[in-house]
Amino acid sequence: MSADTLDVPGLGAPADTEWETVVGLEVHAELATETKLFSASPNRFGGEPNTHIDPVSLGLPGSLPVLNEKAVELAIRVGLSLNCRVQPSIFARKNYFYPDMPKDFQISQYDQPINVDGWLELPSGKRVGIERAHLEEDTGKTVHIGGGGRIHEAGYSLVDYNRAGVPLIEIVGHPELRSAEEARHYVTELRSILVAVGASDGKMEEGSLRVDCNVSVRPLGIDRLGTRCEIKNVNSLRSLGRAIEYESRRQIDQLISGHPIEQQTRHWNEDDGRTHALRSKEEDYDYRYFPEPDLLPLDPSAEWVEQIRQALPVLPRDRRQSLAEAAPTVEADHIALAVERSMDELALAAISGGGPSERVMTHVIQNLADGVGMLSPESLASLVAMEEAGELTATQAKKVLAVLVESGGSPQKAAQSLGFEAMDSGELETLVDGLISEHPDEWSRFCEGDNKLTGFFVGQVMKTTQGRADGKAVTQLLNARRG
């Protein structure tokens, strides 16, 4: 072992060592502008190849970039909602040759990004530091024809520049995530913030949200960071988790076997579930950043930033908090899910309209997964009130809810149309007494303490009433008769 490898955390560690995974994420999100970052071509997903283009997005000689003000506004929205400091910034050229990059440089921000020093709070309450969130332009897409789409076996390649120049915000987080699960929570939370502030549609499957993850490992209790690898091509939350778990395991195994980690960029392969080395640090590009001379420094006025701040919607974190306060007995996961589905406003309105919070949340989580449709908060509130008063059974309520989602209206009317008039207690008593005399054997076993027969009697009642009866009321009645 040479002297410089002595410093490697965990190198040659015993097999029973406890390890910590360290993850830092770089998230690229396409900003939801009408036009591109530096030209008037539409910013739209898909389209026939090379139809959303113009001299600027093709980098034609003599063309010049003109900054899209809306993109700057959206970037500031993102910065503010991630608790960043919005500062004067400059654009820089990141130089490298690639056919899908029309100018063979990317206009990005380097040493003076627009947003710095923020944080994002995970639903668990943990805060993850945000180093920066800067503006840059997207590249086009290269399609390799023949050879199964792989570059080395392809007969030729075609380039589609529709995406070239689409505005991106790159959000660089500190390496403060400690597991694949935490990384997924981070991306989920970040995505819901981006969507909430209208900055991005956050669609990972369309590539409007892309995640590069830096992974390293170290024995638990060691402060120093291990050598990291950057993983590219992570296209879904699921592959994010899988890639981090695989990569962390790979690094641990390698360290235990006495081999230091080489700093690399690695490619996640969804099919074999592994990461593969793309290039080492030495092979990495020298981007030769320098200030973009065709654009002026960007210095948003304090008034403008303040206006943007005032107009920000309530963020998911605050929405979760409000809902949790209104529904204190509901578990945090369900609160988070309701906010993620943007059903928190409905739930809050229903609760403040008198609906008991647990019942409201049960409907939101269990029965409204496909959306709220025509359902109004008032209807939801009166529906749960009817349930609470015993006018509807849980089964009936679910059916009524489906009608409300489908066509709106009041739960009373919907219940009527479904024939769910509440049975009066006399009717129920007559029915139960009739059943007792029809099934004397079962009744005597029940009276001797065989409680399983409750289900039999309730089932019979339901069958006869076609589900109109309240199961609870039947049970109460049976117990009362048993004495």
Added chain:
Amino acid sequence: MSAVEIAAAVRSGQQSARSAVEECLSVIEEGDAEVHAFNLVTAAQARTRADEIDAAVADGRDPGPLAGVPVALKDNLCTRGVPTTCSSRILEGWEPPYDATVVEKLHNAGAIVVGKTNMDEFAMGSSTENSAFGPTRNPCDPNRVPGGSSGGSAAAVAAGFASIALGSDTGGSIRQPAALCGVVGVKPTYGLVSRFGLVAFASSLDQIGPFTTTVADSAAVLDVISGPDHRDSTSIRDSLPPVTDTLDDGVDGLRVGVLAELSGDGIAPDVSARLRAAIDALESAGARVAEASVPAAVFGLSAYYLIAPAEASSNLARYDGVRYGLRMDASNTPDMNTATRSAGFGDEVKRRIMIGTYALSAGYYDAYYGKAQKVRTLIINDFASVWEQFDLLVSPTSPTTAFSLGERTADPMAMYMSDVCTVPVNLTGQTAMSVPYGVGDDGLPVGVQVMAPALGESVMFRAAAVLEASLR
């Protein structure tokens, strides 16, 4: 006839635009085989446009302030549907789908494009010998260079192929050839003229400006081509009052500084003699003349030859064979890029791309590009304090008169020294122009450079007009 005179004659119906164009075309026909000012003569389009102008005049419509004036465009200015080569093989076959803003403005003012002029490839050079299509010769002496990089435009005006021409000036590429060919050449304040449609060499230094035979013509052209343009983010938001309006206001009482650092060592004695004559002329017109010093100006050339190549290395990356222009065959994309760029670029362009790439590389950035930017700031600050004492500065435009073809091609450093007097002004963004002021011992033209602070064009043109008048 000057451009202003042609426009007046065409507007009043005394002369047709068509006849003005025909006259130019026949002079080109006669002379350009030797001079080679043009990469392309657009005779058919020019005739069509001339007929449109004449029809407008006949209909009583306003044909514009430059009606019927034949104009030559440096071949790095984009012209819709007309090849724009930058005198490079790498742009072979490319036709821009748009006109540069200046081309649009000239067109709307009634000027008529007669052709695209030769230049040093991508404007990199001081003699127009670095052209893929062969050198341009100086109309004053065919064995001499016209200067560069806008040598074709300067020669076109000097030879009477066009009344006016546009060039671009990154380190002196308008002023130096203007001086060597004996015409007026102007580098406007950075941002005064839109760069949209100018194929970039060094974006923070490039400016478009006119070549003309008279000071009044340059003023008229500048008034047409300047002004804000939303397509160029570095374009100055405010318009300048027309330079033409104050052209005859003289220099009485103006404080004129003779820039010591650009007027002493290395300047040929016959050039210095012409500068002294010009100073005398300004003094007798009422200017107060004193020596001025910008100590950091001596570092201008060194800073320029790092900053300009650094920006160029990035600006010229796009010529990769993928989208337009030349493409060489190869078995994969990186090899195709290399083969295309090796075949498409000339030696000087390659040299500057390499210098610029090196200057921006990790580990060298601070020592080269970073240091050069600090020197640039120093020069800006030094000029700023000089402008507290002076309204104008003067110096020679070029240290020598036109040199012989081939004389400096083997020695890049000697070639770079041609720009020593012109480069500082590009680094500061201020305006400067070259005014022809007699001839040197060899009988070849000498130019005097008049410099003014940013947006000081009006005062600068007043001095230029005084110098011009003093020779009559």
